[in-house]
Amino acid sequence: MxxxxxxxxxxxxxxxxxxxxxxxxxxxxxxxxxxxxxxxxxxxxxxxxxxxxxxxxxxxxxxxxxxxxxxxxxxxxxxxxxxxxxxxxxxxxxxxxxxxxxxxxxxxxxxxxxxxxxILGLALSKDRIVRGIANQIPVSWEEKASDQLFGTLTAGREMVKNDSLKRVFERAAQPLLSEVRRKGFKIDLYFVKDGTINAFALPGGKVVIQTGLVENAQSWEEVMGVLAHELAHVTNRHHVRGVIDNVGLFALLSAMFGDVSALAGTFANMGGELASLANSRSFEYEADADGWNYLVAAKINPRGMISFFETLQKRQTTLEKLPLSIMSTHPDTKSRIETLKKMGQELKAPFTPIAGSFADFKRALNR
Ligand SMILES: [Zn+2]
CATH class of the missing domain: 2.30.29 (PH-domain like)
Incomplete structure (x- = not known):
């Protein structure tokens, strides 16, 4: 057989x-x-x-x-x-x-x-790994990529060049800015003449505030709330993390095994795409929470963040969507407000009033 x-x-x-x-x-x-x-x-x-x-x-x-x-x-x-x-x-x-x-x-x-x-572990701890890799990337790379991006995003837009006005703002924001600068970030503030309520951060530490945001804020604390949120995007390396998330597991693994240079190349080539990659809901919540804590550490009343978000919520329909801007995930504004209100219940620290008249600043900025 x-x-x-x-x-x-x-x-x-x-x-x-x-x-x-x-x-x-x-x-x-x-x-x-x-x-x-x-x-x-x-x-x-x-x-x-x-x-x-x-x-x-x-x-x-x-x-x-x-x-x-x-x-x-x-x-x-x-x-x-x-x-x-x-x-x-x-x-x-x-x-x-x-x-x-x-x-x-x-x-x-x-x-x-x-x-x-x-693979399962990697998926579960991906965010932690991404954060670890982001921390390996020097801030100077972000600053470099940011210069290019800044040029693109501000091209043809009118910048506020009034230095004494900027100094007034810098003085008001001083406690908050020094909280962040102490962490090794070089923060540069820019004002763009634009009536739309908006502000956005670029990797490395440039923050652009549109005059419309100041115009629609009721107090220094509200503006500082937005600024703190933007600064938290910077300190959390959200742009880099967004890029790493986007280039995927392969880059992640090669970076883990020491080849950060491949990632650097990818990062450098991202240019204009960089900003749009970075907005994710979890980043927004993280920026809210960390921004809040920066405000508390700076003895600035963080509730300004809440009241400004409430203003945003009322005006949502007219708002422009810009990458990593305060409005980038506006459908979530309601739950972001709720989260912050919960944080507000635990506040005990005394706050220091912010120096300088906000009304005067507002008037001068829009002149
Ligand atoms: Zn944001």
Whole structure:
């Protein structure tokens, strides 16, 4: 009765390349390899069975007589062939070969499990890894990319050039700015003449505030609330993290294994895309919470953040969507307000009133 056919390989010195792929069959007398005209049989009476080859993945059929000739297969089910399984001479060889192959099977299952768990772990801790990588990227790279981006975003827009007015703002924002500058960020503030309520941060520390934002704010504290939020985008490296999120797992892994330069190249080429990559809901919540804490540390009443968001909520329809701007995720304004209100319930710290008249500043800015 002819056996099942198994895929296999013959190693024979007479073959042109020394080996050849074909089919293996088992009969009552022999194991036979065939491939076209090539045929080689090993008599069961002199057959030797062992596991071997790369990673011990194959079953080898050889004889002691012709040690340079062998037939092998990766199909271990061949050992179940009745003529082999019932052969008492081969019993111990089959047993030890099976053991080797089984060990391998367990090892590969372990590998699969480890890799699987690794990927799962990576997915679960992705944000932490991204943050870790972002922290490896020097702030100076962000500053460089930011210069280009700044040019693009402010092209054709009118900047407020009144230095004494800027000084008034800088003085009012001083406690907040020094909180952030202490962390090693070089913060530069710019005012753009634009009636739209908006402000946005660029990687590395440039913050652009539109005059419309100041115009629609009721107090210094409201403006500082927005500024604190924008500054938290900067300190949290949200732009870089957004880029890393976007270039994906591969870049992430290569950066983990030390090749940060590839990531640097990607980052440098992102230019104008940079800002749009960085807005995600979780970044907005993070910027709200950290901004809030910066305000508290600076002894500025953070509730200005809440009241300004409430103003935003009322005007949502007219607002422009700009990357990493205070409005970038405006559908969430309601729940952002709720989150901040919860933080507000725990406030106990005394606050210092902000220096300078806000009304005067507002008037002068819009002149
Ligand atoms: Zn934001």
């Amino acid at each position: 002819p056996s099942k056919i198994y895929e296999g390989v013959l190693i024979h010195p007479d073959l042109p390349s020394g080996r050849c792929g074909g089919e293996i069959s088992v009969s009552s007398f022999a194991i036979t390899f065939t491939s076209g005209a090539t045929r080689h049989a090993i008599s069961l009476s002199e057959l030797q069975i062992s596991a071997g080859g790369a990673g011990n993945r194959f079953l080898f059929f050889t004889t002691n007589r012709e040690s340079d000739i062998s037939i092998y297969t990766a199909d271990r089910s061949i050992l179940k062939e009745p003529v082999l399984a019932s052969n008492t001479r081969l019993e111990s060889q089959i047993k030890s070969s099976s053991k080797v192959l089984r060990k391998l099977a367990i090892a590969s299952m372990v590998v699969v499990a480890v890799v699987g768990l690794g």
